[in-house]
Amino acid sequence: MNSAEEKRTAQALAREIRTICAAAGRPMQFMEVCGTHTMAIHASGLKSLLPGNLRLVSGPGCPVCVTEKGFIDEAILIGRKYDASLVTFGDLVRVPGSFGSLTTFRAEGGRVTVVYSPMDAITRALQESPRPTVFLGVGFETTIPTVAATLQAAGLRGVDNLFVLPAFKTIHRPLQILAAKDDLHGFLLPGHVSAIIGAGSYEYLVQDFNKPGAVAGFDPLDILVALRDLSRMAAEGRPEILNDYRRVVRNDGNPVARAIMDEVFEPADAVWRGLGVIPGSGLALRGTFTRFDARKHLPVEVPVAKDDPRCLCAAILTGSTTPDKCGLFGKECTPEDPVGPCMVSSEGTCAAYHKYGVA
Amino acid sequence: MCLAIPMKLIAITGEGTGKVDAGGVNADVSLMMLPHAQLGDFLIVHAGFGIEVLDAEEAETRLDLFRELAAATAEEEEA
Numbered sequence: 087m088n089s090a091e092e093k094r095t096a097q098a099l100a101r102e103i104r105t106i107c108a109a110a111g112r113p114m115q116f117m118e119v120c121g122t123h124t125m126a127i128h129a130s131g132l133k134s135l136l137p138g139n140l141r142l143v144s145g146p147g148c149p150v151c152v153t154e155k156g157f158i159d160e161a162i163l164i165g166r167k168y169d170a171s172l173v174t175f176g177d178l179v180r181v182p183g184s185f186g187s188l189t190t191f192r193a194e195g196g197r198v199t200v201v202y203s204p205m206d207a208i209t210r211a212l213q214e215s216p217r218p219t220v221f222l223g224v225g226f227e228t229t230i231p232t233v234a235a236t237l238q239a240a241g242l243r244g245v246d247n248l249f250v251l252p253a254f255k256t257i258h259r260p261l262q263i264l265a266a267k268d269d270l271h272g273f274l275l276p277g278h279v280s281a282i283i284g285a286g287s288y289e290y291l292v293q294d295f296n297k298p299g300a301v302a303g304f305d306p307l308d309i310l311v312a313l314r315d316l317s318r319m320a321a322e323g324r325p326e327i328l329n330d331y332r333r334v335v336r337n338d339g340n341p342v343a344r345a346i347m348d349e350v351f352e353p354a355d356a357v358w359r360g361l362g363v364i365p366g367s368g369l370a371l372r373g374t375f376t377r378f379d380a381r382k383h384l385p386v387e388v389p390v391a392k393d394d395p396r397c398l399c400a401a402i403l404t405g406s407t408t409p410d411k412c413g414l415f416g417k418e419c420t421p422e423d424p425v426g427p428c429m430v431s432s433e434g435t436c437a438a439y440h441k442y443g444v445a
Numbered sequence: 446m447c448l449a450i451p452m453k454l455i456a457i458t459g460e461g462t463g464k465v466d467a468g469g470v471n472a473d474v475s476l477m478m479l480p481h482a483q484l485g486d487f488l489i490v491h492a493g494f495g496i497e498v499l500d501a502e503e504a505e506t507r508l509d510l511f512r513e514l515a516a517a518t519a520e521e522e523e524a
Contacts, residue, residue, distance in 0.1 A: 094518035095511040203493025228447040232494045280449040281497045333503035343478040
């Protein structure tokens with residue numbers, strides 16, 4: 087397809103959406119659950135194609151955004167107390183903690199390495215041996231199996247100075263909480279999380295909440311197809327779970343990846359910014375893999391952390407408000423000097439609004 | 446953070462490891478989650494791991510559908 091064809095396809099899909107929404111005659115609000123979708127939607131400007139009565143709000147699928155401030159504090163305290171080497175994905179390094187970020191910790195002489203793959207943490211641990219090396223475990227089901235596979239490999243290779251500080255999250259429990267909200271009429275479901283857990287795993291949205299869902303890819307046309315399908319299902323009151331990313335997502339997901347994840351981790355309670363403690367929505371290391379648990383083997387006292395009360399990140403993550411309603415947005419809070427994590431992460435809603443404009 | 450891109454599997458280098466290519470850029474990839482991946486497959490790669498194999502038939506179906514939509518719009522533009 088050339089760009090003229092892509093443009094025409096987008097126009098055709100947008101026209102279908104407008105027709106459906108005009109016929110529906112009432113406002114509809116959908117949530118894009120995944121932060122990577124948030125960024126794709128804003129980068130492509132596709133909100134400008136949507137009718138006024140179709141609203142898109144962001145959800146909790148930005149791992150860095152939902153991670154509580156105390157996690158950054160805990161990582162830095164471990165780094166200080168044990169002279170540990172911290173290994174992390176790049177998204178996390180500028181998130182403000184109570185006493186600085188990982189970036190400021192590094193500037194003060196702390197050891198912080200940014201990696202592309204969790205497997206790089208093994209390399210780092212071998213270089214740092216015997217110094218404890220701690221991988222900061224943030225992410226959803228797309229990422230969790232890669233960390234699990236890394237720990238399996240570390241176990242086989244007898245790497246004994248590698249640890250993980252787990253703050254992983256799984257998507258179904260928070261989605262159940264959000265699905266109960268009357269002002270959300272459908273869900274644009276995450277593409278790559280679904281590649282692992284399967285398009286068939288969301289049936290509860292229909293059975294228990296009578297709401298539609300569409301699994302979407304990340305190309306703007308993929309997103310438009312999914313929005314068209316959501317609009318139609320919501321307008322007709324006939325909810326289903328549709329898989330609009332069939333070239334990647336199977337109904338059953340990737341069972342091998344899930345088996346790896348289940349061997350290494352077990353469900354645990356998790357704290358979500360904006361949603362509080364959700365039972366069973368996080369993961370803890372299982373059985374013999376607890377030898378990699380930084381929280382167990384490198385304990386620190388973490389003081390209770392407080393978010394800036396003016397920061398609306400928590401409400402933004404549950405689709406209750408948008409960044410332009412925040413008094414800090416673009417003034418005290420910018421990507422260069424962020425107050426909350428939604429402005430830091432490359433896929434945070436505030437970062438998307440700031441970079442591409444308020445749609 | 447859930448970004449993942451399609452890359453072509455161009456070599457199997459060991460037990461559960463391979464090399465992938467996207468536009469001339471090569472990278473190592475773990476195949477631990479894709480035991481059935483074959484040379485020439487396009488893998489969806491996230492954080493150094495192949496997490497799924499792209500279904501070529503579904504990808505083609507999608508493009509056909511888009512071409513139809515584009516053609517319909519083009520006809521309207523001419524009309």
